[in-house]
Amino acid sequence: MxxxxxxxxxxxxxxxxxxxxxxxxxxxxxxxxxxxxxxxxxxxxxxxxxxxxxxxxxxxxxxxxxxxxxxxxxxxxxxxxxxxxxxSEEAEDWSDDPDLAHHYRDLAEINQAMNTAL
Structure with a gap:
């Protein structure tokens, strides 16, 4: 291997x-x-x-x-x-930190946009 x-x-x-x-x-x-x-x-x-x-x-x-x-x-x-x-794993919950949650939402949107563009 x-x-x-x-x-x-x-x-x-x-x-x-x-x-x-x-x-x-x-x-x-x-x-x-x-x-x-x-x-x-x-x-x-x-x-x-x-x-x-x-x-x-x-x-x-x-x-x-x-x-x-x-x-x-x-x-x-x-x-x-x-x-x-x-x-099957659930996404982590960042709701206790609004700034971090917003950051991860932005990253997810960017990732989604990149995946649909390809």
């Missing part, structure tokens, strides 16, 4: 224990999930990185590649369904 599979495994076991308990062979399942995430990270990295630039040195390309990899990992992990909060 690669590191992506291990992260998905640990996250699911900790934050989605009911879902985790229903997986017949967690090691095999998360090994496959890890490979899927790795493939998506690689695809995103290549897309973000693009071709070598005409005036780019090997060192600049290497640094840009590391940055593209970090961004690709962040995007792939943030979008993977196994690394999302359990939809």
């Amino acid at each position: 690669n590191r992506y599979g291990q992260m998905a495994h640990d996250h699911t076991r900790r934050y989605r224990p009911d879902s985790y308990s229903q997986i017949p062979d967690p090691d095999a399942f998360f090994a496959e999930v890890g490979e899927e995430i790795a493939a998506e990270v690689s695809r995103l990295r290549d897309e973000i990185l693009g071709p070598v630039r005409d005036d780019e040195t090997p060192e600049e390309h290497r640094l840009r590649s590391y940055q593209a990899l970090a961004t690709a990992e962040e995007l792939a992990m943030a979008d993977h369904p196994l690394l999302q909060p359990d939809p």
Whole structure:
């Protein structure tokens, strides 16, 4: 199991224990999930990185590649369904702090707008 599979495994076991308990062979399942995430990270990295630039040195390309990899990992992990909060969990109640509640409502509206725009 690669590191992506291990992260998905640990996250699911900790934050989605009911879902985790229903997986017949967690090691095999998360090994496959890890490979899927790795493939998506690689695809995103290549897309973000693009071709070598005409005036780019090997060192600049290497640094840009590391940055593209970090961004690709962040995007792939943030979008993977196994690394999302359990939809059955209730949202936290911020009503005792009106400023914080307003802030989280604004963030939820922004997130909703971004999801519908995509």
